[in-house]
Amino acid sequence: MEPATSKTVLKNGVRISTKRIPHVRSVSMGVWVNAGARDETLEENGLSHFIEHMIFKGTARRSAFQIAKEFDAIGGHTNAFTTMESTCYHARVTDAHLPTMIDILSDIFLNSVFDTLEIERERPVILQELGMVEDSPEEYIHILSGNAFWGDNPLGRSILGTRENISRFDSGSIKAFFKKFYQPDRIVIAAAGNLEHQCFVDQIGPAFESIQSGNGFPARVIPDIHPEIRMHRKKLEQVHVCIGAKGLALTDPKRFAFSLMNTILGGNMSSRLFQEIREKRGFAYSVYSFITSHADTGMFGVYAACEPKKTDEVVSLILEEMNRLKESLLDGAELKNAKEFTKGGLLLASESVDNQMVRVAQSEIYFDRIISLEWIIEQIEAVSPDQITRLMKDLFEPDRISLTVLGPVSPKKQFDGLFSRVSRAGSGIALS
DSSP states (O other): OOOOEEEEEOTTSOEEEEEEOTTOSEEEEEEEESOOGGGOOTTTTTHHHHHHHHTTSBBSSOBHHHHHHHHHHTTOEEEEEEOSSOEEEEEEEEGGGHHHHHHHHHHHHHHBOOOHHHHHHHHHHHHHHHHHHHTOHHHHHHHHHHHHHHTTSGGGSOTTOOHHHHHHOOHHHHHHHHHHHOOGGGEEEEEEESOOHHHHHHHHHHHHTTOOOOSOOOOOOOOOOOOOEEEEEOOOSSEEEEEEEEOOOTTOTTHHHHHHHHIIIIISTTSHHIIIIIIITOOEEEEEEEEEEOSSOEEEEEEEEEOGGGHHHHHHHHHHHHHHHHHSOOOHHHHHHHHHHHHHHHHHHTTOHHHHHHHHHHHHHHHSSOOOHHHHHHHHHTOOHHHHHHHHHHHOOTTSOEEEEEESOOOTHHHHHHHHTEEEETTEEEEO
């Protein structure tokens, strides 16, 4: 049986959800905003992430140093992150220091001053972060692949923004964006650990109930898929490859079959791609499939890195394995193993109060309710081999695939022949 969950909605719409885990000595807390890089205009691209940095840089009561010092003084861990659809400010402390954590997180979220001097100090740090990502081919190709797949939609941009935008953001633009998007009905406060729900609400509620409602939230645009080949030449030892195909939304009822499909294709060491490309042939050290899901859309992808002369063969093998999963009924034992792997990951993650806090928050943001781990496991167990095959047939379409390549690549014509050989054969795909 899962630990007890509780929920309170403040008068202005802020949601407070907690999960009590009495056998631990810590509490993890996160202040979540259902707004991220996807909600930015082209000129605003990078502002959500910039605000994430600036939240810790001083309030009317505390300087940036005092914020860091006070967290360190209670042995706490604090951080923040930005995604396409949300921004989270979180911390974890021992249960005895919960009131202090509440006070600090509430202060930085509600009272940050976004001081001009601190902005100028932080700007080069964010530029360095952008450079660090570009220096990491495995990270950078995922940004390039997203841009190829989603095109000009905000989902196709980097969460970090561009150098031009980062260089011109100022206190005024940051405050305006914060006011526009950090609205009470978009805020979820989640906590998990050794805490009492009502006591937690009594401590944090009054401060957050003071947030005034805004003028509404701009609608998100569901992007079209852009099936194309993009080559990015860069002097590297390896060629990095990303293949993108249609995916599912986070709320899609077929998401459980989707997760198992991903595990079977390239989600672990016994997966088809790992065994075929790395173990049997030795073509790549790193090869895996992945899921990128959002509230209303998603992408199913495969990544691999290999020596340049093996690039064509690796791409062909990936397409063949995707096609094989689509055309042949899945073996029951292979599906059972994927289910056990997935359930094991969920259960092991549930022993972390940080992961429990994240699951509480995401349940609220995407489903407006807490979804139990028992129910999720039931849905996983109910997936059949036929569901996996039908899902793969729906997602893996020959005219809706993107290919992004980064490294010492030849001209684009290197892959033109490969993709022209991917043609419809009945309801499937044939590689001739």
